[in-house]
Amino acid sequence: MESMQLSDSALVSLYLAGQESAFALLLERHRSRTFTTILLIVRDEDVAEDLLQDAFIKAIHVLKSGRYNDEGKFGPWLCRIAHNLAIDAFRRGKRVPHLSLDGDGPLANSLAHSEEGADDALAREETHSRLRALIQELPPAQKEVLLMRHYGDLSFQEIADATGVSINTALGRMRYALINLRKKMAVNPPYYDSNLTLYDPAALRVQRIAS
């Protein structure tokens, strides 16, 4: 579809001009990232779906009231709304961490990959389950950066601005998040995935020739 190539800003403009189909495309484009961000914070599928709905409703209110001004960053803006809602919900304790890790339920269905074999799909789900659990074990600041960068589509500078730290601090937190994930993956060999061989950067001092 030609309109799938439109930028988020163009879709927002079309939506504000009355084209509901433009909003459907924005929803399709951003729901998975946003939902994943929320889910990895609140750890409950039902709560995450409610919060996803709340985030988009909030976005609709802002858009249709003419108060939207994100300089073409719809995805990161939506993620910040979702992230804040999820953090609030988590702090209020309105979550029951019953996230299924055994491959049952709608999460497992959403991970189905029709083009791969059953063994591959099982291995992928096992890796994802383990990875999901390990992300929960990260220190909050590291987890926050990792979620915002990978699922919220925020740049490191945007994360730094949103969290009130320097970009070097944001980068440092990401660095240690990746180191921690690697260590945790290595600690539990049955779940270890060779695709997550995060490099230990402690001694990384690469010499290069500067022109």
Next chain:
Amino acid sequence: MIQTLPYTTLLRYVYNELPASALPEIEEALQHDPELATACADLLLAQRTLNALRYEPRPAVSARILEYSRTFPASR
């Protein structure tokens, strides 16, 4: 002149957040330094694995959001 490449620079390179002017120098370093190339490859694999961790809400949730958007002006 010998310089060092901080890990944070490599991180920004892998996440495509460096200015274009900085890329040739880094890519030249990648070609000549196996240790750096390995670190970069590992980061890219980790990035791919993390990005693959995606979930979808049930279709009914999307339908409710779209319905809300469609009826929003009428309810205000």
